[in-house]
Amino acid sequence: MTAYVSALDLFSIGIGPSSSHTVGPMRAALAFAEHLADSGRLAEVRRVSCSLYGSLGSTGLGHGTPDAVLAGLAGLRPEACDPDDVRAAWSGLADGATLLLAGTHRIPVSRDDVTFEPRTRLPGHPNALTLTAWGETDALPLFEETWYSIGGGFIRRDGDPVVAPTPAVAPPMPYSSSAEMLALCDMTGLGICDIARANEEAVHGAEALDAGLDAIWDAMHSCVDAGLQGGGILPGGLKVKRRAASIRAQLEEYDSLPLRERDTSTEWLHAFALAVNEENASGGRVVTAPTNGAAGIIPAVGHYYLRFVPGADAAGIRRYLLTAAAIGSLVKANASISGAEGGCQAEVGSACAMASGALCAVLGGTPRQVENAAEIAMEHHLGLTCDPVGGLVQVPCIERNAIASSTAVSAARLALHGDGTHLVSLDAVIETMRQTGIDMMTKYKETSEGGLAVNVIEC
Template structure:
């Protein structure tokens, strides 16, 4: 069984516009130079070469990938850095600019040292990148291939191969009738699960909700105080992003010249609300658009489980707090949002483990679809749903996102991404409400839908998977 995916890892505070194309490459660049430093090789480095392959090369400009790589090389952390330091960092290199690797070893970098190679496809994942460090004689000191596998997670080629080998060994054991009982497998947590069926069985066997099982797992890895504070910080960052997006106005970066709309929506909704008009759904949509406008602007967001889908979980959470008077008390709201995030993360871990949360690998069903499913599960739990109803809500939400393509116009996380988050937030709430009308029993299981999503992603043409070579990306005339 793969290692447990913590909610504090799945939800990570970072910068826009993309977890896989901005945050991941930034982390990979920092990891590469950190490795050089740890081996005592950093002082020998005279030059660096970075090649951004496949999807990273195809939409890297619109996603700010070269800027993110430069920021990572100097040691900026996406969780804490000033987002304003990233834009333009690559172009400013020009024909040669001094750069301090990790802030301590100076070399000269040119913009051509970070190269986009959209037609070069590395074998492990569509989001591949190669880092090469050279000494003064031009001899290679170190070369590492890394993959940004979605949600800001990064694996080296060796780590990816090891994970694939472990997965193959488990499949072989299962085919031979040697499957390991998840309750006895050493994973470091008391309630391990590899799929939704195991998660539901664990909850039934121990009389737990999904959030309670997730809390027990989290607190087996970290002190309870740290887990609680971490979840609260994540929700506060999500909520702050909603508020910032509702206040800010202007034009988003890039040649599309997309105007922000969330602030104007807020003003119209406040006026309509004062007149007694029901604006519940419109507020939900405005919350989601506010976050994704912040993301498109390269500002602080929470990967949930990706940046391209970052608006759905915050929007649905704010919707619940806004529409449930019993959650007006700060203490009850805090408890509700912990339940919401823990449940959503447990479902998100299933997508990450058994399919993909990478748009370059699975299309937008892997990003917006996964986030919609996670939000549906979370809100169903907060509204009192049983584990079976929560699983049903997650299944309904993904079932109606199957086949969703990732075809960002201009390679920018703007059209159709911003509106897509607003629609998916509505779908998540509808899925939860529908599931709550039943007893949790249904024909298609969540595991079946996740496997279907995986297969659909494999079959989907590459031009519909974050390469901007198909769909809306080529059928919309850019002005």
């Protein structure tokens, strides 16, 4: 089995505030509507209901899950839709509202069609939803599917194989562990990004791959830029003030001084990360990297590279994204990138490892130094819980991305001072993260039933 996951899939353009609670359910609802249309029974449907289980039931309201479900049922795609069309799809429903199911068949819809079942956890995954199409009566459903939102916007239908499908074109350099990946580097003399590129080009071709990577970075750049300009209060009731724009203004003013007394690179790094996660919390356009809750780290470190590393260029960003995807593939295959499954160590920890290894690579690190950087970054996020206040991707998520961005840069720099030899392997720390996620109490895994979520007074 190969751990390969295409960068074009791992980094998917979507909307905030959550890849697992917004993007995934939206894709599941879209797939349900398409399957219903393909069955030829769309015209018989009079109502559609949705039950949100486990973590989706616990924090789905704060993550906009019901809005995402209705948007998906209407045929909207997270990578292409206007985020404004999703935000009030359910929460803004009025009496007598209707929904254009699959974009073609109009049915009545109400807020009661979505129910929350936080105490019911299905065995397939903590993020589960069941969609049901009804006919003239509620005696027997016309069509029903259960889906799991397994992290990073990826979804799996109940009954489908747990193992990801093999790509139509087998990657020429498969690996299932970092040890195998490093062995390939030793055997071929290639870097990790070159191994990743060979696998990607076999599937997508060089031209499509570069176009896809450039589109991903363009979306990341646009998100940072929008966040650095945005102001006001984040939605959701916590009254969290957006800070990225004011920090940007302060840094620009200071950087314009003829005699500056301090290096502002770390402060800019923080501003880049805050910008992305404030956009995400606002429900804006973001890139899952590898999730929305951790979406600020890879763009922030990438912007740090472009702004503060001499010789940085667009080709370096492609290498950066490919290296990050190679590392993220290992985490996804051998542990988890889902906060509901592994806590925040699986989200922010994974993103930090990806960004750190990728930065190390574009700074000239050897494959073993890159693996060391990723290991350092992940190791120091072990046990990190996911306990968002109010079920919103705001506190502590936004600041956590900024701090993890600093950790990523520090881990990369630390690894570059060594020769790649180290005691704990990336494989060992990924396995430790997996085991820690299993041992972690459910209340600390994106349910808002423990930690900060119960000890911070919501005003």
